[in-house]
Amino acid sequence: MNRTAVTDIFADMREAVLAAVEAQSLALADEVRERITVSPAREAAHGDMVTNAALVAATQGRKPRQIAEPIAAALRADPRIGSVDVAGPGFINIRLRSETLLALLPAILRAGEAYGDSTIGGGCPANVEYVSTNPTGPVHVGHCRGAVVGDALANLLVKAGYAVTKEFYINDAGAQVTALAWAAYWRYLQAIGTPLTEQEFAAEVPGGLQYGGDYLVPVGAELAAIHGAALATAERGIAAPEVWLSTVRDFTLAEMMREIRADLALLGVHQDVFSSERALVESGAADAVIAQLAADGLIYEGVLEPPKGKAPEDWEPRPQTLFRSTTFGDDTDRPLRKSDGSNTYFANDIAYHADKLERGFRLLIDVLGADHGGYVPRLKAAVRALSHGEAALEAVLCQIVHVVRGGQPVPMSKRAGTYVTVRDLIEEVGRDAVRFTMLTRKADAQMEFDLDQVVAQTRDNPVFYVQYAHARCRSVLRAAAEMFGAGATSDSALAAAALEGLGAEPELAVIRRLAQWPRVVQAAALAREPHRIAFFLYDLAADFHMLWNRGKDDSTLRFLQAGRQAESLARLALVAATAVVIRSGLAVMGVTPVEEMR
């Protein structure tokens, strides 16, 4: 649980830079200090790292280039640094001694997959809520992206030092659950041999028969096996709801949640807490939280303005119980009670988030579909009001996924129940391809999921490309174990290998990339953007594939040097460290590293 920061050469060098700046008797305000960064050089000609320290610390009297030079001089005294120069408007370019870079390899091998762990989360209790759906059917591709993004984000936050709980909110309290019960009841009547036709049955259902998919057929059969004909009339027709509704509803809900959890398990998603909206409602939590807000003067009875330009036909002003969300930046105040006095979904959701706060979470992240974007401001307002500003709600919005095959859209019809389920998707392309591909776009960008591309074994399929790099690493290490014995080629043995033979440019390029892993983790965690991990791994794989191919032209770059064990082990340390970082990244994404391609 407790993550400790492991080697982070960028953080180390930033400390050195700050010390060098302060040695120039430059007083740094905290906000100036914060803005000083040490980042990878964009171009190899600039060295390994660049800092903006002189640009940031410059004042009217002291121009960037003037203060850069003494800072650079101070840095030159650092034994880890090879050379330092000042360029452009006042950038300080740092080139590390190659020994400094090489020393990362044993550090990475000793740390293993813990390399990249960070303490920036500070143990902050964080709750990541994702998938949260109406339990009315199997998980389909629309939920899939949120499931993967939420799960990877939670993993990422763990790696960054947050105390994370993964949570699922079961929306099991609304009218659609009653509709689900009717649909299951229909399958039950069919199972016991009702004389009713589907049309005759549907005519009796309030709101019409929904959820026509055949996934409820087994549920109906099980109900029949358990209850026989006891839930129907003597003629096997529709009995009074008091006879069957709560029984069928509860049973069906349990079955649907079992299905959903099984689907999520196929995706590799295992959440810690499942919270029931129904349980919350029945406990009276919504009324309690409304009373709490009222005590703070944030509740009033009022009439909302109709939306401008798009007033519904049947609009008529009605007094409602309203929450002053405008106090916290929302556009309009929001209703908590319907005109019949029952609570809105929003009221229940406030109670749910109040519950999270009571459980001690200080960072709440909701992973939602983009169609909930308009709902976020009122929820943020509620969390700010309830926590008196001590906790924050953040929303990660996932845009829609279009499934295509060979450029043609795959039709999805929810009404017919034939829409693409996660189960179908995983059967076709595999769990790892689904998870990785879902993370190859920013969450808030629309995505095309091309069924053909994600199984293609070419460079334009990032899943394959990254897996291939790892498989190549493992392949070399297997060959090395044959050659030198498994004892000499384990990660721990390689961590002790002498590294003098290393240091050619393509090798250093890989090590520079490995060096970035901790700061990638931090930046991705702070931005709540797990997709950055996927792009980092793709870049690392590219560096590694390049090195591999350079070995074809230049035999000194080959990993296995016949008859030269010391040189081989030095290169194997680089290979093993690369494999470690790929595994570390894939672990965040929830993707299995493969030993060989098939």
Added chain:
RNA sequence: GGACCCGUAGCUCAGUUGGAUAGAGCGUCGCCCUCCGAAGGCGAAGGUCGCACGUUCGAAUCGUGUCGGGUCCGCCA
């Protein structure tokens, strides 16, 4: 009418939270296997970062406006 998201190479997308000459893949063209996995690699061509102002040493990134695409907007959850 309003809110949120997006707009970067012919196409699909990154861009390290304000840094230097804006990067990948696909597609096009030209190369590299006697050799650890060529399921790969190297190179060339391709750009007014939608547009216009503004903020400052410096803008794809921040602000305002505007155009285009998407999502949403009181008793649905």
